[in-house]
Amino acid sequence: MPNFRSLPAPLQNLTEALSRLPGVGKRTAERLTLALLEWPEEQLCSLGENLIQLRQRIHPCRQCGNYSEDELCGICTSPQRQNNIICVVETAAQIRVIENSGSYHGLYHVLGGRLSPLNGKGPEDLRLPELRTRLQTGSVSELILATSPDVDGEATAHFLTQEFASLPLTISRIASGIPAGADLSYADAATLSMALSGRRKIN
Ligand SMILES: [Zn+2]
Helix, strand or coil: CCCCCCCCHHHHHHHHHHCCCCCCCHHHHHHHHHHHHCCCHHHHHHHHHHHHHHHHHCEECCCCCCEECCCCCHHHHCCCCEEEEEEEECCHHHHHHHHHHCCCCEEEEECCCCCEHHHCECHHHCCHHHHHHHHHCCCCCEEEECCCCCHHHHHHHHHHHHHCCCCCCEEEECCCCCCCCCCHHHCCHHHHHHHHHCCEECC
């Protein structure tokens, strides 16, 4: 456990909270805390309000699981998206990564994780019934599996391929470009764009 004891309690608490963010170590967290201390009260209140609203106003989209203020997200309701392709991702954060690449115009489905027997995560913990319902409408012709290219991600892709093998649709897997073992959340846009365009049909 990092030691935050040299600061007064409110600063320690904030530093400890910020250090839990991805890519933020103890020193950075401490720098951020001290920078916030210099902010005018009005801006700090506004930041606090934004934090509160993360829970109050952002919910998973009923259809795909993306972040949304409404029942359905902006992607599910957009007339500009190709609604016959669904890209399966592990988390809603990964949708942002793919969207930033600008190379995909279909819909998404957030699994809410991946199969991970070692961490006690099985099929029942994923948003599979929702995906099955969407695929069974018959309007989807391709399912792209964009789970991370590590052991659990590959196992999840394999499971999904078998699970939906009997449905009349093409199942493809994102291709090379994403280094094996990498977390998709940290892939850069160009790499991800390549991985999507080079996807291979697996079923
Ligand atoms: Zn949605």
